[in-house]
Amino acid sequence: MSYYQHKSSEAPPPPPLPPGQLRLYHVHMNPYAHRVRLVLEAKRVPYELHALDPLRLPDWFREKNPRLKIPVLEVPTPQGDRCLFESIVICDYLDERYPQNPLHSSDPLVKAQDRLLIERFNELIKGSLECFDTNFTFGGDQILQTVDVFEKELAARGTAYFGGSSAGMLDYMVWPWLERLCLLRCLRPRAFDAKRDAFPHMSQWGHAMQCEAVVKQLASSPERYLQYYRSARAHAMGYCL
Amino acid sequence: MSYYQHKSSEAPPPPPLPPGQLRLYHVHMNPYAHRVRLVLEAKRVPYELHALDPLRLPDWFREKNPRLKIPVLEVPTPQGDRCLFESIVICDYLDERYPQNPLHSSDPLVKAQDRLLIERFNELIKGSLECFDTNFTFGGDQILQTVDVFEKELAARGTAYFGGSSAGMLDYMVWPWLERLCLLRCLRPRAFDAKRDAFPHMSQWGHAMQCEAVVKQLASSPERYLQYYRSARAHAMGYCL
Numbered sequence: 001m002s003y004y005q006h007k008s009s010e011a012p013p014p015p016p017l018p019p020g021q022l023r024l025y026h027v028h029m030n031p032y033a034h035r036v037r038l039v040l041e042a043k044r045v046p047y048e049l050h051a052l053d054p055l056r057l058p059d060w061f062r063e064k065n066p067r068l069k070i071p072v073l074e075v076p077t078p079q080g081d082r083c084l085f086e087s088i089v090i091c092d093y094l095d096e097r098y099p100q101n102p103l104h105s106s107d108p109l110v111k112a113q114d115r116l117l118i119e120r121f122n123e124l125i126k127g128s129l130e131c132f133d134t135n136f137t138f139g140g141d142q143i144l145q146t147v148d149v150f151e152k153e154l155a156a157r158g159t160a161y162f163g164g165s166s167a168g169m170l171d172y173m174v175w176p177w178l179e180r181l182c183l184l185r186c187l188r189p190r191a192f193d194a195k196r197d198a199f200p201h202m203s204q205w206g207h208a209m210q211c212e213a214v215v216k217q218l219a220s221s222p223e224r225y226l227q228y229y230r231s232a233r234a235h236a237m238g239y240c241l
Numbered sequence: 242m243s244y245y246q247h248k249s250s251e252a253p254p255p256p257p258l259p260p261g262q263l264r265l266y267h268v269h270m271n272p273y274a275h276r277v278r279l280v281l282e283a284k285r286v287p288y289e290l291h292a293l294d295p296l297r298l299p300d301w302f303r304e305k306n307p308r309l310k311i312p313v314l315e316v317p318t319p320q321g322d323r324c325l326f327e328s329i330v331i332c333d334y335l336d337e338r339y340p341q342n343p344l345h346s347s348d349p350l351v352k353a354q355d356r357l358l359i360e361r362f363n364e365l366i367k368g369s370l371e372c373f374d375t376n377f378t379f380g381g382d383q384i385l386q387t388v389d390v391f392e393k394e395l396a397a398r399g400t401a402y403f404g405g406s407s408a409g410m411l412d413y414m415v416w417p418w419l420e421r422l423c424l425l426r427c428l429r430p431r432a433f434d435a436k437r438d439a440f441p442h443m444s445q446w447g448h449a450m451q452c453e454a455v456v457k458q459l460a461s462s463p464e465r466y467l468q469y470y471r472s473a474r475a476h477a478m479g480y481c482l
Binding site for chain 1: 316318323325326327330331333334337338349350352353354356357360
């Protein structure tokens with residue numbers, strides 16, 4: 001995994017990709033990029049990482065990706081490098097393009113239901129943003145309602161992970177936000193533990209996920225997230241969370 | 242294809258599905274249901290249609306689908322009937338579940354790019370809603386900008402359809418709104434023809450789509466759409482367009 005760092009919009013673009021090599025343009029600590037990295041690592045697809053400063057996007061990146069969405073996966077083709085964005089589209093692409101360790105269910109109905117749950121999870125993402133915007137005053141209800149939907153779903157599946165006996169696409173798509181939620185424990189440990197106990201399946205799932213090799217490799221501590229959020233808040237960087 | 246009609250929330254639920262039979266709950270003239278019907282017909286999957294009145298949803302439908310999204314595809318399984326919603330999730334499910342006449346590209350990169358274009362097309366949908374809400378005063382720019390993106394894409398592909406030599410998933414996903422756009426010709430024929438001439442590839446594509454068997458079978462005339470829109474507007478039914 002190579003690593004690039006650009007801090008100025010004058011920095012030169014990275015070189016064209018060698019055949020078969022992927023490049024992920026990302027922003028540090030961004031949960032959508034976290035999704036893609038979990039999938040890249042789970043599928044053991046080689047890639048290089050190129051970090052961007054969202055406040056100073058280089059001009060060549062604007063040309064490459066006029067809609068300025070991040071993360072972007074750059075894919076080499078005989079007709080030139082192609083850019084994919086939208087974390088879910090990128091992750092589904094990776095799962096189809098690289099057959100090893102399939103993450104989606106091979107049953108189209110389960111796959112469709114998982115896609116609907118990934119979409120339902122957007123309510124938790126909105127709740128997290130509202131929590132952040134209101135210094136943890138609002139947004140909690142949306143988060144708890146969504147966790148409750150996932151609690152019931154996991155109980156109904158009767159498996160350790162949503163993907164069965166190992167983490168699958170749905171597990172990885174929701175994990176980045178649930179890993180970050182643990183920062184709430186730093187703020188209100190008792191309230192956090194009480195809420196957690198109300199969701200026994202999700203709580204056990206969270207422990208299992210934290211012990212998973214790929215999750216571990218990319219994990220940050222609750223303290224690190226809290227520090228990042230405080231700094232982002234101070235710099236009005238809410239849009240890149 | 243069977244047909245049910247309910248006008249009261251007291252109407253009884255339809256019977257459980259026989260194995261292998263699908264049921265689509267839809268609202269008349271709804272473009273999202275139009276998408277699903279195009280795919281069902283293109284793939285020659287047998288299904289029954291169950292029309293709902295969005296202003297008087299039966300109680301059993303609320304139980305079946307607490308989020309009240311329409312259209313819904315009901316799928317029989319040994320564990321009971323399952324409901325799928327979100328037109329794109331339903332259509333992708335159908336394309337995976339029924340291998341005949343595949344609509345998505347077999348190249349994962351093309352499929353991912355098509356998914357991004359389907360998402361980009363939401364700008365045109367928003368523009369159409371704004372047109373409708375403002376009696377055709379605003380929303381036109383969003384529509385034209387999106388058509389321009391698709392014009393350039395079709396020119397770059399150099400094929401009659403986005404799917405190649407025949408209509409594919411992207412063609413069917415955008416068609417319902419482009420069929421409806423022709424109602425603008427009833428209002429301002431000269432302005433409409435002038436705009437259309439600015440998009441020669443999309444114009445030719447529109448003609449080809451109109452002659453396609455599945456599209457023809459489900460088509461309504463521009464006059465019919467205009468009449469429907471006027472009536473929906475009079476009844477403040479914008480949300481179900």
